[in-house]
């Protein structure tokens with residue numbers, strides 16, 4: 649399988665392909681790469697109660713599997729997680745083993761482009777607008793919901809400018825808005841500070857080790873901080889529970 653490195657770099661807020669080989673080092677202290685697992689669990693429990701053990705949950709672009717593992721651990725159902733970055737999937741497999749969930753969760757290295765063509769009949773699909781490889785937001789969601797059962801759910805985490813516009817857009821796609829959780833500024837600040845602190849420490853170590861690549865790592869940290877500022881000040885992070893119509 650050909651790996652689309654630029655898709656992985658883009659999804660981890662980098663713009664330079666040279667970063668790719670350093671991601672396992674940079675992200676070694678982080679399990680949850682985006683946050684939100686507790687909030688997603690609340691959203692599901694509040695609206696769907698405790699799930700049946702045969703409920704099937706798919707997470708697309710699952711990173712190191714933190715969100716999916718926590719969900720399966722809570723609801724004791726069945727999960728599949730796919731991500732294109734093999735080192736992250738290896739970490740996810742090890743974590744599932746640690747949680748004694750290897751028989752309930754299958755992690756696989758897969759491109760989301762293939763996943764949306766081949767994976768079907770999931771009760772819940774979890775997706776966090778991680779890539780633009782499927783097209784714009786509307787094209788992406790149209791492809792992703794094909795993985796759901798006819799009356800299944802999509803847990804969709806996204807960053808928006810206007811809540812009114814996003815609600816209208818989701819309704820136009822034929823999705824029923826069951827519930828939503830808007831990330832509070834405090835939650836976002838804490839999450840960003842935690843992630844950035846870990847990344848900065850590892851980036852500094854890489855600068856010491858590879859001084860000729862100093863600019864590459866410094867630019868990455870600058871981009872991370874800029875993205876955090878945007879999220880804290882100019883955008884809204886929302887998790888939607890949507891039902892397929």
Ligand SMILES: C[S@@+](CC[C@H](N)C(=O)[O-])C[C@H]1O[C@@H](n2cnc3c(N)ncnc32)[C@H](O)[C@@H]1O
Pocket residue numbers: 652655656657659660679680681682683708709710711712713714715730731732733736758759760761776778779781
């Ligand atoms: C920000 S991380 C999200 C991780 C996870 N949702 C979490 O919160 O821990 C984005 C993920 O998208 C993955 N990714 C990027 N492009 C992809 C693609 N074309 N197919 C599958 N996964 C992809 C990256 O490897 C990365 O792990």
